[in-house]
Amino acid sequence: MSARKLTCAFITLTVVLLCQSVRSQLQVGFYRNLCNLAETIVKEEVRKGISRDEGVAAGLVRLHFHDCFVRGCDASVLIDSTPGNSAEQDSPANDPSLRGFAVIDRAKARIEAICKGVVSCADIVAFAARDSIMITGGFGYEVPAGRRDGRISLVNETFTNLPPPTLNVDQLTQAFAEKGFTQEEMVTLTGAHTIGRSHCTSFSERLYNFNGTTSQDPSLDSTYVTQLKQRCPQGSKNPSLVVLTTTDCPSFRDAGYYKNVLANRGLFASDQTLMTNAATAIQVNQNARNPNLWRSKFAAAMLKMSQLDVLTGDAGEIRSNCRVINSWRERRGKLSNL
Numbered sequence: 001m002s003a004r005k006l007t008c009a010f011i012t013l014t015v016v017l018l019c020q021s022v023r024s025q026l027q028v029g030f031y032r033n034l035c036n037l038a039e040t041i042v043k044e045e046v047r048k049g050i051s052r053d054e055g056v057a058a059g060l061v062r063l064h065f066h067d068c069f070v071r072g073c074d075a076s077v078l079i080d081s082t083p084g085n086s087a088e089q090d091s092p093a094n095d096p097s098l099r100g101f102a103v104i105d106r107a108k109a110r111i112e113a114i115c116k117g118v119v120s121c122a123d124i125v126a127f128a129a130r131d132s133i134m135i136t137g138g139f140g141y142e143v144p145a146g147r148r149d150g151r152i153s154l155v156n157e158t159f160t161n162l163p164p165p166t167l168n169v170d171q172l173t174q175a176f177a178e179k180g181f182t183q184e185e186m187v188t189l190t191g192a193h194t195i196g197r198s199h200c201t202s203f204s205e206r207l208y209n210f211n212g213t214t215s216q217d218p219s220l221d222s223t224y225v226t227q228l229k230q231r232c233p234q235g236s237k238n239p240s241l242v243v244l245t246t247t248d249c250p251s252f253r254d255a256g257y258y259k260n261v262l263a264n265r266g267l268f269a270s271d272q273t274l275m276t277n278a279a280t281a282i283q284v285n286q287n288a289r290n291p292n293l294w295r296s297k298f299a300a301a302m303l304k305m306s307q308l309d310v311l312t313g314d315a316g317e318i319r320s321n322c323r324v325i326n327s328w329r330e331r332r333g334k335l336s337n338l
Contacts, residue, residue: 025312030145035115049103057132059099064129072309074150075121091158121322122147138252148316165268194257196245200232258288
């Protein structure tokens with residue numbers, strides 16, 4: 001082997017080992033001796049949030065996804081914009097559709113009251129997503145913790161990191177591959193739409209302005225189109241108009257999302273495109289026929305996503321308020337207590 005190839009191989013191995021080292025710093029039960037009630041408190045607040053509005057479950061899962069795909073799972077999606085900076089929340093992908101912030105705020109406030117400066121917002125988001133899945137019928141999984149919170153949140157980074165609902169199957173595969181996911185994991189994770197909802201503006205082009213040849217997407221079931229048009233009148237920009245992403249009762253207990261895709265009732269173009277590829281179409285069929293298999297794969301894929309580009313050790317910080325990075329005085333105070 002040439003010296004150049006040896007050098008490339010060494011660099012590749014080093015990067016892999018570094019990534020494994022970062023992930024290994026996350027531990028199941030990380031707060032057992034630091035703040036034993038942390039996960040319990042998060043689960044309680046998630047239950048309360050879902051009892052007030054069952055759609056919060058999907059919101060918290062999506063919040064985790066939108067956090068991890070931009071800068072990794074560092075709670076950057078929670079940071080509010082300031083006069084001098086437009087944060088991720090300002091992105092059309094997040095505003096006004098992203099929700100669940102109040103649940104995270106309440107959990108953080110309760111935890112800070114008993115364990116000040118110990119539990120990161122990033123870990124709370126990861127716990128809340130897991131709990132939302134369990135409460136709505138999905139399989140549970142242990143969440144290794146020890147994430148630190150980031151200090152940067154930029155709206156522009158959402159445009160290149162969050163896959164829009166208009167992508168075709170090849171574009172989706174590439175977008176997820178860039179984050180380290182296989183095509184099968186991409187198909188598995190899109191099943192989160194089983195419990196979701198969407199604003200009309202995210203799919204209305206499929207109803208009224210599909211392309212220069214047809215006004216509506218021919219891949220959509222005609223009866224479903226009629227139902228969607230009743231809910232989403234042409235030209236309306238009313239932000240309160242939303243529809244469920246599945247036509248059945250939203251629950252992780254079944255694979256309603258995949259059944260809808262098979263029936264040409266995938267709400268987004270990025271849903272129905274899964275049937276245009278032989279491999280992804282097979283996976284859609286398998287998941288629809290075997291909900292338990294899908295729930296198992298979904299839990300594994302969510303666990304993998306929760307460890308995406310995490311900050312650990314001395315990186316980042318533990319925010320006192322999930323919506324605001326710590327002040328210079330707070331950071332100095334934490335360092336002086338070490």
